[in-house]
Amino acid sequence: xxxxxxxxxxxxxxxxxxxxxYELTRETKKVERIKQRDKDIEMAxxxxxxxxxxxxxxxxxxxxxxxxxxxxNKEEYVTRxxxxxxxxxxxxxxxxxSELELQRMRETVIDIDYDDDVVLQGACGYDYRxxxxxxxxxxxxxxxxxxxYGQVDQI
Numbered sequence: 001x002x003x004x005x006x007x008x009x010x011x012x013x014x015x016x017x018x019x020x021x022y023e024l025t026r027e028t029k030k031v032e033r034i035k036q037r038d039k040d041i042e043m044a045x046x047x048x049x050x051x052x053x054x055x056x057x058x059x060x061x062x063x064x065x066x067x068x069x070x071x072x073n074k075e076e077y078v079t080r081x082x083x084x085x086x087x088x089x090x091x092x093x094x095x096x097x098s099e100l101e102l103q104r105m106r107e108t109v110i111d112i113d114y115d116d117d118v119v120l121q122g123a124c125g126y127d128y129r130x131x132x133x134x135x136x137x138x139x140x141x142x143x144x145x146x147x148x149y150g151q152v153d154q155i
Contacts (some may be wrong), residue, residue, distance in 0.1 A: 005013070
C-alpha cells in the first residue's frame with residue numbers, strides 16, 4: 001500500500017475521473033449543440049423577418065403604384081370631362097349663334113328683281129343657260145333637241 005491507495009482503489013479512482021471527464025465532455029457537447037440549435041433558430045427567425053420585411057416593402061410599392069395610377073387616371077378623366085364640357089358649351093354657343101342667324105335670315109326677305117337677271121347670274125360664274133332651260137320647262141315650254149337626222153324633237 002503505497003501512498004495509502006491500493007491498485008484497486010487507483011483503478012476505481014481513475015474510472016471515476018474518466019466518467020466525470022466523459023460527463024463533462026458530454027455536457028460540453030450538449031451545451032454546444034444547444035447553442036448551435038439556438039443559433040439556427042435565430043437565423044431562421046431573422047430570415048423570416050427579412051422575408052416579411054421584403055413582402056411589406058413590395059406591398060407598399062405596389063400600393064403606391066396603384067395609388068399613382070388611380071390619381072393619373074382620375075386626372076385624365078377630369079381633363080377629358082372638362083374638354084367635353086368645353087366642347088359642348090362651344091357647340092351649344094355655335095348652335096345658338098346658328099339659330100339666331102337662321103332666324104335673322106328668315107326674317108329678312110330679299111326680293112330683288114333685276115331687269116337683266118341672266119347677265120348678273122353669268123357675271124357671278126353661274127351657268128345661266130341651264131337655268132333658262134329649267135325656267136322654260138317650268139313655264140310649260142318644252143326642250144327642243146335635234147335628232148340624228150336633223151329632225152327637231154321635243155322632249
